[in-house]
Amino acid sequence: MSDQTATPGIQPLLQPVRLGGLELPNRVVMAPMTRSRSDNEELTPTTLHATYYTQRAGAGLIISEGTWVSPDAIGFVNVPGIYTDAQTARWAEVTAAVHGADGQIISQLGHVGAISHPDHLGGRLPAGPSAINPHETSFTPDGPKGTLTPRALTAAEIATTISAYRQAAANALRAGFDGLEIHAQGSHLVAQFLNPRLNYRTDAYGGSSEKRAQFLLDVVDAVSSVWDSNRIGIKLSPYWNGGPSFTADAEALADYDQLLKRLNDSNLAYLHLVGPASDPAAEDTFTAFTRYRAHYRGAVIANLGFTQATGNELLERQLADAVAFGAPFIANPDLVDRFTHGHPLAAGNRDTYYAGGTQGYTDYPAMTGP
Numbered sequence: 608m609s610d611q612t613a614t615p616g617i618q619p620l621l622q623p624v625r626l627g628g629l630e631l632p633n634r635v636v637m638a639p640m641t642r643s644r645s646d647n648e649e650l651t652p653t654t655l656h657a658t659y660y661t662q663r664a665g666a667g668l669i670i671s672e673g674t675w676v677s678p679d680a681i682g683f684v685n686v687p688g689i690y691t692d693a694q695t696a697r698w699a700e701v702t703a704a705v706h707g708a709d710g711q712i713i714s715q716l717g718h719v720g721a722i723s724h725p726d727h728l729g730g731r732l733p734a735g736p737s738a739i740n741p742h743e744t745s746f747t748p749d750g751p752k753g754t755l756t757p758r759a760l761t762a763a764e765i766a767t768t769i770s771a772y773r774q775a776a777a778n779a780l781r782a783g784f785d786g787l788e789i790h791a792q793g794s795h796l797v798a799q800f801l802n803p804r805l806n807y808r809t810d811a812y813g814g815s816s817e818k819r820a821q822f823l824l825d826v827v828d829a830v831s832s833v834w835d836s837n838r839i840g841i842k843l844s845p846y847w848n849g850g851p852s853f854t855a856d857a858e859a860l861a862d863y864d865q866l867l868k869r870l871n872d873s874n875l876a877y878l879h880l881v882g883p884a885s886d887p888a889a890e891d892t893f894t895a896f897t898r899y900r901a902h903y904r905g906a907v908i909a910n911l912g913f914t915q916a917t918g919n920e921l922l923e924r925q926l927a928d929a930v931a932f933g934a935p936f937i938a939n940p941d942l943v944d945r946f947t948h949g950h951p952l953a954a955g956n957r958d959t960y961y962a963g964g965t966q967g968y969t970d971y972p973a974m975t976g977p
Contacts (some may be wrong), residue, residue, distance in 0.1 A: 735759070
């Protein structure tokens with residue numbers, strides 16, 4: 608667990624906390640959110656990104672949108688990468704702006720694997736742990752399309768992919784980020800390796816829950832060769848239900864229980880854990896985080912639909928060390944101030960979430976006055 612020294616009279620969300628090597632002034636974390644504003648050929652962040660993240664620098668920690676570790680990782684339109692010098696240089700402008708506003712920002716490294724589409728890859732088939740169609744939706748430049756049966760990654764390609772994570776981690780360090788988060792949630796590549804419905808491998812990366820976890824552990828080792836492990840987090844979603852391939856049944860949850868135990872030895876900054884897709888005030892959410900606590904001794908950032916009230920309750924129960932907020936940060940760049948002063952939250956316009964441009968991105972105003 609984190610350093611959790613409470614200050615009487617201050618709501619838990621507004622108390623400082625240490626997560627590994629990260630010192631947070633409050634426990635309100637800005638969750639990673641795809642916003643599709645890199646509408647340029649090089650998939651670099653822009654001045655809009657710098658403005659957007661700096662507006663939200665009051666968060667105890669900002670986790671960037673998922674960024675591609677290589678061209679093969681791409682699986683959504685207008686999402687930036689961190690695999691070229693140009694991308695790295697533009698991310699450096701973002702981190703400098705956030706630091707200038709006294710904020711902290713870490714880079715989330717992502718790869719979609721089998722849920723990509725040839726439209727993203729110059730006509731090439733995407734690759735995953737095995738040649739099994741995940742039956743998900745890929746969001747291509749021409750709109751949503753069903754996934755195809757991917758190629759199975761060769762051993763050499765797995766080694767190349769792990770090297771891509773290492774290089775992306777090095778680029779994030781050059782860009783001035785304060786840490787890293789490995790995107791291992793949902794239906795993306797790491798989660799595909801963890802999933803027995805999609806991973807039929809018989810080599811070092813498949814055949815048992817321990818071997819299916821090896822890809823993630825090798826990625827952790829790779830990025831830890833660049834960063835101190837206490838500045839690295841992992842985002843996992845054990846309760847993810849998406850299509851026929853991802854079902855949070857008893858077997859899947861038991862596999863994640865064992866993975867959390869294994870990660871105790873990794874000296875990570877935190878695990879960013881997603882709860883069930885239900886009302887976060889419901890007891891099953893608190894039950895899920897109680898289950899996580901039973902297996903993982905390190906710091907936990909809790910995610911999925913929390914409000915100020917339920918976030919504070921989760922922290923009061925010591926079931927997490929910080930709480931990630933996604934959608935509330937879209938329309939409330941000053942979310943921490945609103946929590947501090949009891950101001951109501953503005954509602955975001957979902958039609959502009961991925962629309963590009965300033966509308967619904969950098970044009971939400973902060974509250975004025977106390």
